[in-house]
Each structure stands twice: as C-alpha cells, then as structure tokens.
Amino acid sequence: MEIFPPFMTRLLIVEKDPECSFDLESRNVERSLRRDASENRVRILESARSLFAERGLGVTLDDIAHNANLGVGTVYRRFPNKDLLVQALFEEAVLELIEVGRHALEFEDAWEGFLFLLKTMLDMETKDRGLREVILGNDYIEGRITELKKEVGPLIEEIVRRAQDQGGLRGDFHANDVPVIAAMAGAAQEYSKSVSPNLWKRYVAIVLDGLRVDRPSLTPMSEEALDQDQLIHAMINWKARK
Amino acid sequence: MEIFPPFMTRLLIVEKDPECSFDLESRNVERSLRRDASENRVRILESARSLFAERGLGVTLDDIAHNANLGVGTVYRRFPNKDLLVQALFEEAVLELIEVGRHALEFEDAWEGFLFLLKTMLDMETKDRGLREVILGNDYIEGRITELKKEVGPLIEEIVRRAQDQGGLRGDFHANDVPVIAAMAGAAQEYSKSVSPNLWKRYVAIVLDGLRVDRPSLTPMSEEALDQDQLIHAMINWKARK
DNA sequence: CGTAAATGGAGATATTCCCTCCGTTTATGA
DNA sequence: TCATAAACGGAGGGAATATCTCCATTTACG
Secondary structure, eight states, X not given: OOOOHHHHHHHHHHHHOHHHHTTSOHHHHHHHSOHHHHXXXXXXXXXXXXXXXXXXXXXXXXXXXXXXXOOHHHHHHHOSSHHHHHHHHHHHHHHHHHHHHHHHTTOSSHHHHHHHHHHHHHHHHHHOHHHHHHHHOOTTOTTHHHHHHTTHHHHHHHHHHHHHHTTSBOTTOOTTHHHHHHHHHHHHHHHHTXXXXXXXXXXXXXXXXXXXXXXXXXXXXXXXXOOHHHHHHHHHHOOOOO | OOSSOSHHHHHHHOOSXXXXXXXXXXXXXXXXXXXXXXXXXXHHHHHHHHHXXXXXXXXXXXXXXXXXXXXXXXXXXXXXXXXXXXXHHHHHHHHHXXXXXXXXXXXXXXXXXXXXXXXXXXXXXXXXXHHHHHHHOOTTOTTHHHHHHTTHHHHHHHHHHHHHHTTSBOTTOOTTHHHHHHHHHHHHHHHHTTTOTTTHHHXXXXXXXXXXXXXXXXXOOXXXXXXXXXXXXXXXXXXXXX
C-alpha cells in the first residue's frame, strides 16, 4: 500500500515551523495546501485584516471566521493562535514603517523629513487600529515583529537629531515622544472617527505647530472642528472600556 | 485644586428617593440609616471613588464591595445600580468643572484664562479616569449629570472667543476641540502613567505652543521624555482593549 | 432584650471567549 | 471514476467574567 508523505511533510513545514515560514513564497504555501484550503487561508487573512484594522487586536478568531463566512474550526486549523495570525498580517506593515523611516532620512530639509515620518506613520496607525496596537503595545507579537520593532527607534532618533541640528525641530523634543504622540492621535481618532474620520489631522497640525522652532505662520488646519451635533454623537459612540 | 471638596455631607443627601431626596438634610438620611449602614455607605463611596479614578467606570460593584471590605449584597442594597453610584460621586466634580469655567472668564488676560481652564480641566480629567469617562462619554450618567454637562460647552465657547478676540489664541481653534484634546491627554496619561504619571503635561505644553498666536518663545517642558527603559515598560503595561 | 435592620457571600443566570472534536463534505492523484 | 486523506462546519465543553438575589446569620438600638 502506498503512502503519501509529500503532503504531510510539506504541510508541516509550511504551517508550523516559524524559522522557515519567512523564506517561503505564498505560492509554495498555496501549492502545499489543497486548493480550497489555500483560498480560505487568504479569506481568513483578508477578514482578519479588515477586522483588526477596524476593531483592534481584541477581535476573536471566531469573529474573524464568521466575517469570512467560514467555520471557526477552519480558522483554528490554519492559525492555531492569534499570534501567528497577527504575525502573518503585520510583519509587512512594520517593515514598511522601517522603510518610511529610512526614506525620511533622505530628505535634504530635515524638518520636511521629520514631517514626512510623523505624518506617514500616524496615517498608517490611525487608519489601522491593529497596527497601532502592534506598534504601541506588546501583545500577540512575541518573536519576529518584536525584533523588527526594535529597528524603528534608532531611525527615529536619527531623524529627530537631524531635524534639531538643522534648527527646524525644537531641541527638547525626544524620539520617545513619537509613540506617545501616536497614542494621542489614536485617541483623537477613536473619539471622533464615527463622525469625522480625518479629524485627527487637525490635532496633529496643532502639535506640529507646537514642535516647530520659529514657525513662519500657523499651519492651516485641513479639517473643520466638530459641530455640536457631531460632538454629541462622538460622545455617544465613544466607548471607554478597559 | 480639590476635586471632591466638602465631600460626604453633600453626597449623603442623595440616598434613595429621587423625588424627595433633595429635600432631605444629610442628618435625616443618617438618622434613617442605622449607624453601621451609614458608615458603610461612606466606605462604599470612598472605595468607588478610588477605583473609578484608577480604573474607570468599568469597575464592577463587586470590585467596589471587596475593595471596601464589604459584601456585595451591602453595596447592591445601597446602590441598586451603577448609575446611582456614579451620579452620587461625579455630580460634584462636574459642578466644579463649571466653576472652573466661570473662574476662567474672570481673568483679565483672556489667554491666561484659557490656560487656566485647559490646565485645570485636564488636570482633573487625567487624575481621575472615571471623571474623564463621565465628561467624554455617555454611560451611566443619564439624568442630572447629563444636564449639568450641557452647561460646560457655552462656558468654553465664551472663554475661547475672548482669548481669540484678544489675540492670544489662534482663530481657527474651536470650543469643541477641547474634549478631543482631553481625550488625547487621557491617552497620553494611560500610556505612560505606570512609568511617569505627569508625562501628559509635556504634551499639553506642546499643544499649547501650537495654539498660541505669536508665541514669544517655546514653553519649557516640565517633564522629561521617557527614557528607553521607561518606554519599554509603558509598552508592556499598556492595555489597548476595547 | 426583642426585633427590625443590616450583613456577607455563595450561587443562579447570563454572557463571552477559547478551542476541540467529530460527522460530513470535498479535492485530488491514481 | 473512485478511494482516501484533507478540509470543513459549527455544536458545544470549559473557563472566565458580570450582574444581581436570596437568606441564614449578625448587629444596632429603642
């Protein structure tokens, strides 16, 4: 009687071994899974991406399964725990963040570089609550993402130093202020997103005016403040929670 | 700035019957409760005040009971639901907020008045997470507190207008920006409180520099930025959650 | 002291989350 | 085409958490 080991072995490598997973192309993954399984894996990732972005890492694998019109068993078979799913989804985003930092260093005008960094970073982190939690927090990301995150700090330090040396950025600013500012922008976003999804930019403009040395003039704010009605709805929709 | 000044006597007024409670003197309430019951009521309120301040309105009545070394039954007998407890505790604080607004209007220098308002308000709201949730949100406060909150808005509008007329505050600022800024300060506080409880002031200083027209110089920041180690611990202690 | 008031906290009820198990369906290569 | 391993769905067990009640006991006080 014949046995069919190729299936088993390849599957095990692709699914379980954290060392190798990064070297594998998605094509390999698709080949080693049955067609339906491979398609469903993609649907899981898409479902997770959108739910994480909208509601943060707190969403359950059950939520993700239902959102993808799949049974929970299917999701748990593919991603035995949330860490693996988070890693699969956010590694790329963190890499992109590093790229953003590198690019910010290439600006001739260091203040412009700093601006680029902050705005791009905050844009990514306000649009995607999951990413924000990955960057600012410590849950579900043991392993590779934690390592990648360590590369971001020194880049920001360098960007900040350049901007200060050239006299654009106030001297008492510190690279470690960046994550706190990201947390603040995130809070503005969470508070107002139901009525004005880009309102956070208004407050970033204010903060940037507070960071600029000898600013020539006030930055015009692109977003209008909330009106009375919007504020009331923001209050109602806002959930504080733990 | 005292958040809960002549505390117990006022709170004891509000016992059970919403219709007639305001006619009762605190002495009557004390007389109508047995001595031990009356003492325990105070202990419940103290326990709730400290837990709400620390962890927000999400704490359970069971938590509050245990923290007060009382049985949960005792707490539920005195405050059948959380709304009543929240109302008993925070009505006073909201009244004080209104007082702060009125006082801010008395400054000759309207920018100084605005400064007083924002700093005092944020100080209260960062020290007391429960108060922050009462002000920014809508849960547990149906009734009198909701009514009181409506008085705050117009005061802020007046303060903002004065400060803009006198040329200190940028013209595109809006009274409705204040709660969003409070949410941001709260986020900074939640993010860093475990390692640097006053760090939020650093970011308020930056924001204020961004709000001031023709600022003479940058405001010196009273708080140092987090160092590497503190940032790591802030990340670890930070819980995103819903 | 007698009695009504007050107490404590076990536990009923409900919800939510995590994850497994297994009967059924499906893809696939022989 | 068909046998078979892979994959699927989702009911449901178990753990955690919250809310609120009940009542046997204890306590204050006229």
